[in-house]
Amino acid sequence: MSPEQAQTIFEDTRQRFAGAADDTRLLQYLVDIQHRYHFIPPPAIEALQQILHLTRAQIESVIDFYSFLHSDQAIRYRILFSNNITDRWAGSAAMMQRLTVALHGCEDAGIALTACSGLCDQGPSMLINGRAIGRLTPSRIDDIAALILSGVELEDWPESLFMIDNVIQRSDRQLALSCQPAAALRRAIELGPDLILQTLNESGLRGRGGAGFATATKWSLCRQASADQRFIVCNADEGEPGTFKDRLLLAQYADSVIEGMTIAALTVSARRGFIYLRGEYRFLLEPLQADLQRRREQGLLGSAILGQAGFDFDIEIHLGAGAYICGEESALIESLEGKRGIPRIRPPFPVTHGYLGQPTIVNNVETLFSVERILQKGAKWFSEIGTEQSRSSRLISISGDCEEPGVYEYPFGVSLRQIVQDCGGSDAQAVQMAGAAGTTVLARDFDRCLSFEDLATGGSFMVIGKQRSLLDMLQNFAWFFRHESCGFCTPCRIGNHLLPELLQRFAEAQATGHDLRQLKDIAETMHRSSFCGLGSSAPTALSDALEQSPEIFTAGMASSSDNPAFDLSAATREYRTITETESW
Amino acid sequence: MASFSIDQQPIEFEPGQTILQAAMAAGVYIPHLCFHPQFSAHGSCRVCMVRIDGRTASACTAPAAAGLEVENLSDDLQALRRDILQMLFVEGNHLCPSCEQSGACHLQSVAEFCELLMADLPFQYPRRMVDASHPDWVLDFTRCIHCELCVKASREVDGKSVFSLTGRGFDTRLVINAPDGLLVNSEFASTDRAASVCPVGVFLPKHQGFKTPIGQRKYDRHSIEQITEE
Ligand SMILES: Cc1cc2nc3c(=O)[nH]c(=O)nc-3n(C[C@H](O)[C@H](O)[C@H](O)COP(=O)(O)O)c2cc1C
Ligand code: SF4
Ligand code: SF4
Numbered sequence: 001m002s003p004e005q006a007q008t009i010f011e012d013t014r015q016r017f018a019g020a021a022d023d024t025r026l027l028q029y030l031v032d033i034q035h036r037y038h039f040i041p042p043p044a045i046e047a048l049q050q051i052l053h054l055t056r057a058q059i060e061s062v063i064d065f066y067s068f069l070h071s072d073q074a075i076r077y078r079i080l081f082s083n084n085i086t087d088r089w090a091g092s093a094a095m096m097q098r099l100t101v102a103l104h105g106c107e108d109a110g111i112a113l114t115a116c117s118g119l120c121d122q123g124p125s126m127l128i129n130g131r132a133i134g135r136l137t138p139s140r141i142d143d144i145a146a147l148i149l150s151g152v153e154l155e156d157w158p159e160s161l162f163m164i165d166n167v168i169q170r171s172d173r174q175l176a177l178s179c180q181p182a183a184a185l186r187r188a189i190e191l192g193p194d195l196i197l198q199t200l201n202e203s204g205l206r207g208r209g210g211a212g213f214a215t216a217t218k219w220s221l222c223r224q225a226s227a228d229q230r231f232i233v234c235n236a237d238e239g240e241p242g243t244f245k246d247r248l249l250l251a252q253y254a255d256s257v258i259e260g261m262t263i264a265a266l267t268v269s270a271r272r273g274f275i276y277l278r279g280e281y282r283f284l285l286e287p288l289q290a291d292l293q294r295r296r297e298q299g300l301l302g303s304a305i306l307g308q309a310g311f312d313f314d315i316e317i318h319l320g321a322g323a324y325i326c327g328e329e330s331a332l333i334e335s336l337e338g339k340r341g342i343p344r345i346r347p348p349f350p351v352t353h354g355y356l357g358q359p360t361i362v363n364n365v366e367t368l369f370s371v372e373r374i375l376q377k378g379a380k381w382f383s384e385i386g387t388e389q390s391r392s393s394r395l396i397s398i399s400g401d402c403e404e405p406g407v408y409e410y411p412f413g414v415s416l417r418q419i420v421q422d423c424g425g426s427d428a429q430a431v432q433m434a435g436a437a438g439t440t441v442l443a444r445d446f447d448r449c450l451s452f453e454d455l456a457t458g459g460s461f462m463v464i465g466k467q468r469s470l471l472d473m474l475q476n477f478a479w480f481f482r483h484e485s486c487g488f489c490t491p492c493r494i495g496n497h498l499l500p501e502l503l504q505r506f507a508e509a510q511a512t513g514h515d516l517r518q519l520k521d522i523a524e525t526m527h528r529s530s531f532c533g534l535g536s537s538a539p540t541a542l543s544d545a546l547e548q549s550p551e552i553f554t555a556g557m558a559s560s561s562d563n564p565a566f567d568l569s570a571a572t573r574e575y576r577t578i579t580e581t582e583s584w
Numbered sequence: 585m586a587s588f589s590i591d592q593q594p595i596e597f598e599p600g601q602t603i604l605q606a607a608m609a610a611g612v613y614i615p616h617l618c619f620h621p622q623f624s625a626h627g628s629c630r631v632c633m634v635r636i637d638g639r640t641a642s643a644c645t646a647p648a649a650a651g652l653e654v655e656n657l658s659d660d661l662q663a664l665r666r667d668i669l670q671m672l673f674v675e676g677n678h679l680c681p682s683c684e685q686s687g688a689c690h691l692q693s694v695a696e697f698c699e700l701l702m703a704d705l706p707f708q709y710p711r712r713m714v715d716a717s718h719p720d721w722v723l724d725f726t727r728c729i730h731c732e733l734c735v736k737a738s739r740e741v742d743g744k745s746v747f748s749l750t751g752r753g754f755d756t757r758l759v760i761n762a763p764d765g766l767l768v769n770s771e772f773a774s775t776d777r778a779a780s781v782c783p784v785g786v787f788l789p790k791h792q793g794f795k796t797p798i799g800q801r802k803y804d805r806h807s808i809e810q811i812t813e814e
Contacts, residue, residue, distance in 0.1 A: 057761035061750035323752070340752075345627050345645045487730070487756035489628045494671035497754040498705060518705065525667040528640050529630045 006043040013047035021051040024356075026062060026338030030069050031279070031319050035130070038074040045071070065340040067114065067322035067483075068130060068279050076108040077148050080127045084116035084241045085432075085476040086399045086462055092124035095136045102145035109148050115324055115480055116241035116435075117280045120399035120462070121406050122165055129154055130282045133161050164283065166248045167406035170422065172393045173385070174373050175409045179255040182300055184375035188263045189308060191375075193223065196267045200371065202379035204391030209235055209327075209364030210434070210458040210533075212390075215371065218351055218361060223268040225352040225359040232264045232273035232313075233336070233355065233362045237320055237327035239278060240435035241480060242460030245395040245407045246365035250277075250284050253369055254291045258315065260368030262301065263375055264361050265313040273315040274355075276332050279322050288317055324484040328532055329362040330354075331486065342488045343532040366395055366459070386412040390451040394459075398423045400432075401465030408461075410450060417446040425463035430470070435460040436477040437537035440470070440544045471552045474542055475503045481538040492535025495526040499542070506556030510567060513560040516553055520546060588652035590614070590634075597648040604632055604643040607656075613809035614656050615665055615694050617672075617783050618731035619644045623740065626732055630668050631694060633661060640664075666700045673703040675754075676710060677726040678784075684793060685785030687801025691729065693808040712757065717768035721779060722788045728758050734778040734787070741777040746770045758786070 001009075017029050026048070033044045045059050052059075063069045070078070081087070081096045096111065103109045119125035122134035131154065133144070140161065147157055168175060188196050200216035207213045222230060234257060238246040249257055261273045277284060292315055295301045303312040318336055320326050326335045330344035333355050354360025363371075370392070374382045383391040390412035396419070399405045403424025410419065420428050430442045434457040441448060441455065448454050464473065481496040502519055505511040523539035523546070530536040545552060575581070585596040588603075590612050597606035602625060607614050618629040625644040632643040635655040643654070655661060672678075672691060680686045715723040730749060735758075738746040746767075750759045762770035772778070779787045798804070802811065 055745050055748070055761040056763070057748040057750070057759050058745070061748045061759065064750045064755075065752045067752075340749075345625060347647060482753065485753040487751065487753040490630050490668050490671050490675075490729075493730075493754055493756065494675050497708070498671075498674075501706065521667055522705075525664065525671070528664060529633050529642075529668055531627055531630065531642075 001041065001043075006041070009037065009041050010043040010047045013044040014051060017048070018051045023052045023054060024336070024338045026052060026054070026059070027066070027321060027335060028318060028338070030059075030063060030066075031321055034069050034321075038076055038078070038129070040069060040071045041074070042071075062338070062340055065323065065486075066279075066320075069321050075110040077110070077154070078129055079109060079111045080114035080117075081111070082115075082117035082119065082123060082125045082127070083113040083476070083479065084120055084123070085436075085473050086120040086242060087116075087123040087125060088476060089400065089465075089468065090123040092136070095124050095126075095138075095141050098138060098141045099145055102142065103148060106149060108151070114280075114322065115239070115483055116243075118238055118244045118247050118278070119164065120242050120244060120397065121167060123399070127280060130279060131162060132164060132280065132283055134164060162283065164247075164251075166251050168248065168409075169398070169404050169406040170408040170410070172409040172411060173381070174370060174393055175253075175395070175407075177373055177377065179253060180376065181255050181259070181295070181298065182306065184256075184372045185259050185262055185266075185300065185306060187375050188266055189306060189311075193267045193269075196263065196375070197223075199374060199379045203374045203382040204379075204386075205367065205370055205374060205382070206390065206452060207364055208366035208370070208394055208459070210240070210456070212452045212456055215363065215367055218363070219264060219267055221351040222359045222361050227359045229272070229358050230268045230270040231355040231358060231360040232261050232268075232270045232315075233329075233332065233360055234261055234273070234275045234365055234368055235327060235329065235332060235362050236275050236281070236365050237278045237324075237332060238281070238365070238459075239324035239327040239484075240437070240458040240460045241477075242397060242399055242432070242435050242462040243458060244397045244399075245459045247281060247284070248407045249365050249369050249395070250281070250288060254288055255295070256369045256372040257365055258291060258295060259300070260363075260371035261315060262305065262313055263371055264363070264368070266305075266311060268359070268361065270361070271312050271314075273313060274336055275315060275317045276320060276326070276336060277317055278320045278326075282319065285317060285319065292317075323486075324480075325486040325532075325534055328534060331532070332362065333360065340486075342486050343534075364458075387449075387451045387453060389453045394450075396450070396457060396461045397459050398461045398463065400463035401425055401427060401468070402463040412451045413449050415447055415449050416441060416455070419450070419461065420446060420463060423463065425465070427465045427467075428463050429466045429468070430464045432462040432464060432473070432541065433457045433460070435462075436480045437534070437540055440464075440541050440548070442548055469552075470545055470549055471503070471507060471556065474545055475500065475507060477538075477541055478503055481534070485534065485538075489531035489535060490529075491526045492530045492532075492538065495522045495535070496538055498522055499539075506553055509556050509558060511553070511557045512564060513557070513562045514564045516557065517562070519553075586650040588648055588650060588654060590654045590656050591658075595648075601648045602644055603634065603636070603646045603648050603652070603654055606648045607643065612656075614643045615697055615808075616644060617690055617694060617729060618733065620733055620781060620783075622781075623733060623736045628730060628732070629672070631665055633664055633668070635661060662698050665698045666695075669695050669698060669700050670703040670705050672729050673700075674705045674707045676708075676728065676784075677724075683727075683785045684788045685727075687796075687798050687804045689785055689803070690783035690808065693803035696803070697808050715760070715767050717766040718772065718774075718790075719768070720774045720790050721767065721772075722790055723767060723786055724788060725758055725786060727784045728786050729784055730756055730758070731783060733781045733783065734758070737781045738772075738776065738778040742773075744771045744776070746772045746776070746778060
């Protein structure tokens, strides 16, 4: 980079961000800079240091944390293949291989793997400079390679490449109800905060983001906490591998989701809200911004909403940048404040000490969508179906070995057998619930049901066909967690680092009883002592397999002895190659 | 004063204290590494895991509350601590016999207290550049346990921000805030609290190898549970 270029980047960065410089926006500035220059150039870092009064190390540590930010060098086309297990089953490795061969020697392109990109119903998929491309086939790969080799700007690529389908395979009462902007909000204004909370309480709505916390309770706690201001956050990080139902809601039911946030704001007197949108869904940014703008113009956001003096609320969208941990609510808040996404110590919880230390409601996209449905149609309408502890219906994202992948809405209590049958997964040996961190349900247990009492999910439902290797799936999950551990705490940082190598020994049929014991010990240590849910749930599928499918491990063992395996020939291979020694 | 119990022994506490703080004030030892009484709790090392009314949690982050029954030195928890400590040993290059910090190192002495005799997991032998740029200090980053005590000490006590953690996952590492990343070109001064707070052997003073002979060092003379942190 010439001194003139550096000077231009420095000035340009200063000019664009100096106006209302705000260090909570650091991550947003970096996302923007990455997009503009295909990396974060050193002069841009210097400019940010100056405007935000941060040290270089502070800024670089944020860049280093997020996998979509790079400070090494500009690469014009950064390609990331989604490495979710469903993408692999759909043949992503062959696609990646094909593109790698086609682009051999091309210095403009870099190819790597990323965690699930949320297109599991239309995999294999990839991201190129953050833009998603699904349904990869050899011919589409060849088109992409040709565009890159002839240097066509991404903006000028054919739109057909970037088409994303949002397929609803089954709707029940919630998806069937159309969006009627302002209907629920008007009702909420009529009711006022106390009765809104009562309605939500009667509806039995529990959070759809995973933990199933009662929404009315969360909102009451936030409302009761003393504070200068309160915040509403829509968790649209949707990182659980195999989940894509929030993507569909944000694409087709954005009005409902935004209205759910507005109702939350009314209930707890919040004036600012955020949608934390995962970087993989950047393609939803402009449409969502247009939705927000339209609602401002309709008087449904901004000041004096629907003419109510003092009801002021607006929403900003923050983009994530490739970090699964940022779906965890306290890490999400750190990220919203422009920092590395490291979970916070809890208690205190975000409902009392969240964004900028103020009471903050963090809700999943679907939870907020359901709030709008409930206010539109009433608590009774909502809670009529479902089970005792899990009222109503929920959305699940079905992918993997089935004929009809897509989003399904089911009443709670439905059996796995029914779901698997409906989606055409007749050859299923098992279902992976709740993503890589969830439980593996074998076909013999398909009478179990979808509910908080029995099998909960954050929305992911991956069908595992008979032809698949469970060990291969565990290795894929181990790759995912090694990639996504934030690194803060000992058991998750190190445990997740050690597991892939150990599993590899089983895959190579080199393992011993010693390795098996280590697998169990590491899984248990992670489960019991990790700082947050990522580390404690990471070994779930592994523990399930150790218990339910021990044969996949015994098949990979060279001996059951408690000594570590030592393969003399493998260990000395490099030495023998160098010294040209045949054998010992 | 309200109280709770640790291994059946009653512990009094003040509102706002965590279980670890109350225990330390009462002179009851709960093994820990990343906590230092001078700084806010961190919660990362997980060595202070205790069982509170049946639920496993870290003592440094769990608020004390009247009537809690806390289990601390049971066989089960000591075994869990050994598993956690082992992970720290294999993550870095902890070759205690040749380490200047041996005998004054928290990791080593906590391991001794928890009766961890050897690490059974695969050693990772990380390769990280040693920073020997400073006239008085050498930094060996391969021993860092990412407790952020030096980060906090530099910011809160020394009024500088010399250190930060960067990276993610297993790639998490300590970096120095200087244009070229070298200690000598940072605002660091030899008397900084950041240098003396490290619980392991990252910060090594130059010109004085083995000044106190091994065998006569802090934790050679007393077990870690008998010493209050400086
Ligand atoms: C590692 C991890 C990742 C998570 N990812 C998400 C996510 O992508 N989306 C989400 O809504 N919740 C996620 N959660 C759960 C959130 O922490 C939080 O419980 C949820 O957003 C609360 O919303 P709800 O009450 O509406 O369910 C995650 C939790 C953990 C531990
Ligand atoms: S368990 Fe620990 S290392 Fe893993 S993501 Fe949570 S805080 Fe980070
Ligand atoms: S250098 Fe020492 S004090 Fe600093 S983070 Fe690492 S272990 Fe902690």
